[in-house]
Amino acid sequence: xxxxxxxxxxxxxxxxxxxxxxxxxxxxxxxxxxxxxxxxxxxxxxxxxxxxxxxxxxxxxxxxxxxxxxxxxxxxxxxxxxxxxxxxxxxxxxxxxxxxxxxxxxxxxxxxxxxxxxxxxxxxxxxxxxxxxxxxxxxxxxxxxxxxxxxxxxxxxxxxxxxxxxxxxxxxxxxxxxxxxxxxxxxxxxxxxxxxxxxxxxxxxxxxxxxxxxxxxxxxxxxxxxxxxxxxxxxxxxxxxxxxxxxxxxxxxxxxxxxxxxxxxxxxxxxxxxxxxxxxxxxxx
Ligand SMILES: Cc1cc2nc3c(=O)[nH]c(=O)nc-3n(C[C@H](O)[C@H](O)[C@H](O)COP(=O)(O)OP(=O)(O)OC[C@H]3O[C@@H](n4cnc5c(N)ncnc54)[C@H](O)[C@@H]3O)c2cc1C
Numbered sequence: 257x258x259x260x261x262x263x264x265x266x267x268x269x270x271x272x273x274x275x276x277x278x279x280x281x282x283x284x285x286x287x288x289x290x291x292x293x294x295x296x297x298x299x300x301x302x303x304x305x306x307x308x309x310x311x312x313x314x315x316x317x318x319x320x321x322x323x324x325x326x327x328x329x330x331x332x333x334x335x336x337x338x339x340x341x342x343x344x345x346x347x348x349x350x351x352x353x354x355x356x357x358x359x360x361x362x363x364x365x366x367x368x369x370x371x372x373x374x375x376x377x378x379x380x381x382x383x384x385x386x387x388x389x390x391x392x393x394x395x396x397x398x399x400x401x402x403x404x405x406x407x408x409x410x411x412x413x414x415x416x417x418x419x420x421x422x423x424x425x426x427x428x429x430x431x432x433x434x435x436x437x438x439x440x441x442x443x444x445x446x447x448x449x450x451x452x453x454x455x456x457x458x459x460x461x462x463x464x465x466x467x468x469x470x471x472x473x474x475x476x477x478x479x480x481x482x483x484x485x486x487x488x489x490x491x492x493x494x495x496x497x498x499x500x501x502x503x504x505x506x507x508x509x510x511x512x513x514x515x516x517x518x519x520x521x522x523x524x525x526x527x528x529x530x531x532x533x534x535x536x537x538x539x540x541x
Contacts, residue, residue, distance in 0.1 A: 269509055272314045272359025273299050277352060278334055283420045287340040287385065288350055289326070292360070293333065305329050306367025307393035308472075308500060308528045312508045313337065313349065314359035321345040322505045322523075325363060326388045328395035335360075338388035338420060364508040365527050368393050368498060373470045374403040379462075381483050382411045383455055383475025387420045389500050389527075390474050401433055408462050412439040412455030412475075416448045437461055456482045459490070466491035474500040484531055494532035501527050501534070 279291040294300045305325050314320040321343075327336035341347050352358060370393075378397050382390045397404045409428065413419050419438070428436040437458040439451040451457055455475070471492055473483050480499060487497050503522040506514040510524040517537045520526070529537075 270361070270507070272312070272320075272361045275358055275360045277354055277356050277358070280354065283338065283422075284418055287338060287420065289421070290337045290339060290349075291334045292337060292358075293335070294360075295357070300333060303335070303363070305363035305392075307370060307396045308367040308389055309363040309365045310389070310508070310527065311335070311337070311360050311362035312364065313345070314361075315345055315348040315352065316357075316359070318348040319345045320359075320506075322364070322502075322508060324389035324392070324500075324527075326391045328392050328399055330396055330399035336391075338385070338391070340385050362508065364523055366525065368472060368528055370396060374400070376404065377406040377465060377469035378404050378408070379464065379469050379471040380407070380409045380411075381455060381471060381473045381475070382409070383479040384413055384418065385420070386474030386476070386479070386500070387411055388474075390472060391421060391424075393472055398434065405468065406465075407434040408437065408464075409434060410437045410439075410455055410458040410462070412441065412458070412479075414440070415442050415444040416440050417444070435462065454482065455479065456486050459486050464490050464492075466493070466496070470496050470498060472498045472500070487531075494535065495530050497531035499529055499531060499534055501529055503527075 274295040275292050276295055277290055278293050281289045283289050307328060310322045310324045312320050313323045323337050323339055325335055326338040339346050339349055341350050380390050380394055394409060397407055419425060428434055439453050439455055439458050440448050441454060443452050471487050473480060484497060501522060504514055505523050506512040508523045510521045520537060
């Protein structure tokens with residue numbers, strides 16, 4: 257890892273900056289939320305991001321992987337990363353303790369076009385871990401509440417234990433400036449009093465003004481097909497449907513070609529694409 261002064265001298269975009277884990281909370285069996293902070297205050301000051309962007313996180317001796325920024329740019333100082341144990345790097349990151357040092361570079365990707373979305377209603381549709389990047393957009397909109405009209409959150413998981421950010425969801429349910437709709441595919445212990453079904457079933461509980469709403473979707477690949485069908489049925493135009501698409505990435509800066517789809521690089525042209533963009537690059541979904 258390099259020091260702030262060395263960064264300008266070396267001018268190497270692959271060099272990560274030194275960060276520390278400030279706090280961590282268990283979300284589900286395999287997923288943790290980490291609050292992290294650059295070691296050098298000047299890096300903290302210099303860092304800015306858009307909702308929907310990601311960082312390349314590195315664990316020394318193990319490797320790098322892309323992780324979405326789960327916190328809003330309106331909450332400066334620390335950065336939230338919600339990480340599911342999926343393989344080598346994410347497992348090693350889970351095993352780092354509080355205060356451990358790791359590397360981070362970024363932010364990368366295009367992020368949500370928030371300037372275009374402002375002044376409209378916002379519909380957020382999340383499935384499982386897809387809530388992580390959408391949480392950044394959600395809190396951006398709530399922290400700039402006056403810039404958006406109606407905000408609706410639809411969030412579906414496999415069962416009630418799989419919800420991320422459970423405490424926050426409870427507080428959102430009690431807010432009257434956002435409509436929060438939750439669904440579980442299976443009520444595994446009879447304790448769930450809400451919707452049992454798929455996230456698409458939640459559309460029955462919301463009035464949507466398609467012409468004045470942007471829909472931001474993130475979840476498992478299978479979810480996109482059915483959510484998009486619903487949105488098109490409700491009259492959404494393809495340009496108002498924003499999808500966050502993941503693809504194996506290496507460099508994050510459009511050099512290595514690992515994440516290319518046709519003429520696009522998902523690391524720099526994405527990970528946020530409109531449905532209009534995505535239908536011209538079918539293999540991406
Ligand atoms: C833009 C973007 C944002 C993301 N945001 C998040 C986020 O916020 N949170 C999060 O948890 N994840 C996120 N991911 C996903 C995360 O980057 C991947 O899960 C990443 O691969 C984890 O790295 P790893 O080294 O831990 O896993 P890897 O070791 O790369 O393994 C990942 C998966 O690939 C399989 N695999 C590995 N090698 C092979 C092989 N040779 N053949 C077959 N299968 C193999 C593993 O079994 C595992 O299922 C994001 C991905 C992208 C592209």
